[in-house]
Amino acid sequence: MLHNLTGWHALIVLAILLLVFGSTKLPSLAKGVGQSLRILKDEARDTSTAPTERVTSADPTADDGAPVPIRHAS
Numbered sequence: 741m742l743h744n745l746t747g748w749h750a751l752i753v754l755a756i757l758l759l760v761f762g763s764t765k766l767p768s769l770a771k772g773v774g775q776s777l778r779i780l781k782d783e784a785r786d787t788s789t790a791p792t793e794r795v796t797s798a799d800p801t802a803d804d805g806a807p808v809p810i811r812h813a814s
Contacts, residue, residue: 761769
């Protein structure tokens with residue numbers, strides 16, 4: 741879908757952005773997007789290098805994964 745976009749398309753999108761946001765807000769908008777992308781990259785890198793910890797039960801025989809039967813008082 742995006743493989744046939746040309747430079748003209750980018751210019752049209754930039755012109756529309758300029759009309760919508762104005763020339764005074766575009767630099768701050770671009771700065772905010774850049775900071776967001778930087779934070780996203782840092783977080784993605786942190787999660788990929790962080791060691792994974794396996795949560796286990798304190799008593800391995802306490803839970804064998806079988807469902808607990810429901811007992812009704814009669």
